[in-house]
Amino acid sequence: MQQAADYWRGIFSQPETEKQYKRFIEQADRDLHAFLTVNLQPAADGAAPDPAVAGLPFGVKDNIAVQGMPLSCGSRIQNGFVSPYTATAVQRLVDRGARVAGKTNLDEFGMGSSTGNSAFGPTANPWDRTRVPGGSSGGSAAAVAAGMVPFALGSDTGGSIRQPASFCGVYGLKPTYGAVSRYGLVAYASSLEVIGVAARSAQLLEDVFAIIRGQDEADHSSLAYPEPHQLEEKEVKRIGVLGGQLGLEPAVAEGYRKTTQALQEAGYQIVEVELPTMEYVAAVYYTIATAEASANLARFNGVRYGSRPDYAENPEELMRTARDQGFGDEVKLRVLLGTYVLRSGFQDQYYLRAQRIRSAIRNDFARVFTGADLLLMPVFPVAPFLQGEGGLDPFQQKIADRFTSAANLAGIPALAFPSGVEDGLPVGMQLLAPAFREDLLFQVTRRWEEEHPVARPPDYPGFPAWLEKAGKGA
């Protein structure tokens, strides 16, 4: 959106406002802790500016590499690590004139739904600081919602962009698997994850996606993105919704009902669809994700980089102790689970069975998309929950990933959008499309954005109003 881009370029056109902006980020972050590193980079020399993003600062989740900056992954085990190179998705934005503003907080290695699993302390939700911003890309979503950056990159393995976007009241895109290069993304579950975007503007989200997508020779799982003329021309007419008992909290159920009604009033035909495999999604997702994680995280052993004990009896003990001291509870749990489901004798029962059900889940979506152009689903069954003990326990958080992780298992794109505010907290819904049909998602969100402007959190009216309101101005 040109307007948003011009607003941001306006800030940086004058040294005084740029200084105020930097003060805003620092002061706001004392309460929110959205960033692990704030380090606003100058626009790159030789960039070929794209008016959509040129001059705009953006946040980068701290499991995505930016040369010369830490890559903590929210983990103690990465202590002291400085990234020797830059992720392709980040580089593509920098090449178009965008500026890295810093690295955002996350659940350790992307494992969690609250950002409370970060070794460096939790991020607060800008709507209510006693509540979680969601996770694992909670820092990225909170930074965008508080107006600290117009957009931020995150990664989505099982909902890690969409759920925090929903909790913070912004847009969040999980692209088609392979649409964005994963080069420079620290691997958690390689067959599921993809780099995506959180933004306050649906148009900016679309513009950023257009820049970061496309094949990359450094990532062999990245796929050539079809040119517009290669896609069947299509106007979204029918949107599927799930019937039956979905186990939603009242505020979310109300949000789902209202959004369905609003889309119907906007002229879309609503059709009820079924996803019979939905009840297995969370079990399948956690079997596959933890199995892949147990292999991917084997590289963190304190030998070549990161933290390690001062003393060990033998090399194996050095590595085992480095991992015990360096990994948090949730990471240990998932590595143990993944190791267990891959153990000789258990593979058929867990991992292989999960992969077979994954085929059934893909078939379910393929069938749904013969009767509907898009599918509307809740993002998360509950509204942003309280930080710490008063919130959802880790097991409940996992089971609640069923609506988001389905898209990762099927490899299809999904876009979370702010559908409204219930009881002072944002509620998001998501639209899902067939692979490579992000264009259909944008068709709907472009209209949605026009008719439903994104609400700002009351305490974060945007810069520089925040500085004035907080009495922290120049």
Added chain:
Amino acid sequence: MDVSELYITAELAGIELSQDEIPHLQNAVTQMVEYFSKMTEMDVEGLEPTTHALLTKNRLRPDSVRRENGSDELLENAPELEDRFIVIPNVL
């Protein structure tokens, strides 16, 4: 899952578990493994396993020499170096 199974798994996972974290991890792992057993309710006859949702074939690059090399930058992250060797603590 009994404690001996947890130890075998931790050994395979390369994680040294301290005594005080065992009860909690044992409960958490058991809870999830029990949850996974839900998958046995479904008939998977005739379903091929999906390893990657959209990948159909391996993509290979030409087998050619390249001069770019980030090894110096990578070595800078090592906790301790002797020339171009990574030093680990003394082990017996």
